[in-house]
Amino acid sequence: MCNGESSRPSFGGTIAVLFPRETPNFNASPQQSLSSSPSSVASYASSSLSMSSYSLFFRDTDTDRKTKAVFRMDDTDTYQTLRGCRQVDMRIEKYGDLTTSAPATPPLHQFQLDMSQDQSQSRGSQTEMEFELPERLDLGVSEKGIVGRQVTVREAGGAVLGVGVVGYN
Template sequence: MCHGHSSRMSEGGAIAILRGQGRQSGALFNAKITLKNSDEGIPTQATFLFEKSNKFPSLGACALVIHQDGNLNYEDTNQMPLHHIPFDLCNQQACEICEISLPARLDLGVGGQGVIGRKMTLMNSRQVIAEGIIGWN
């Protein structure tokens, strides 16, 4: 992908590959989240694609947290996130693809309020389920 050479076609928007392991259940959790802005003034569309293990955690009411930085090795609990987006994802264990409209339109750019290069965390009841970095799609 570096130097302009890639066999993968751009889909536009942003993407985050989230990975996690439940501290109590030991369940592995992988998700691909794509973010797209269509027409001006319309909230950002988020598509979640889950790779589930046999011990997949129940999601339901969740929050996406977009942090001020892009460091996966450090957690500054005193720093306010750039975005905290609560939503109700999928209440069914069988749901592998979910699409939602976020409550606001995100800046899918770099710097300022842009989300590219920042850490994204998927949380459920204040427990971190998975984390990753947002990049171009």
């Protein structure tokens, strides 16, 4: 779908498709890691028991100096799991390497989201949750830009709920 040919309309901003990590009671071998190959991503994501992959959009508006983060899910189980967390930490790392699990460096950005402060509503088969971030992010490729960076969403003080890399929408 390169060269501008896609049946999906562009919504502007950026997108990260987040794949949930395995649940704690699922026994995985140490060799199972999330590499950038599509087959490993699909097999890794399918091992999660209660969540499906979901999208995280970042959008700027002309009228607001803050960036909006929009979670979009296709199934209610994933929506209920995220909504039930109450507080989540969202980290935007300084790199885009999905093969590492615990970054040793401080993130480029880190936000705490109160899932009860969702500013959107469910629409048909897709469910969205929208949050205003405390600052305006650079939605491009630069020293401070988020395109190409790893995004990690985790339950506050707990399990990783999703990992992906930011790209253009």
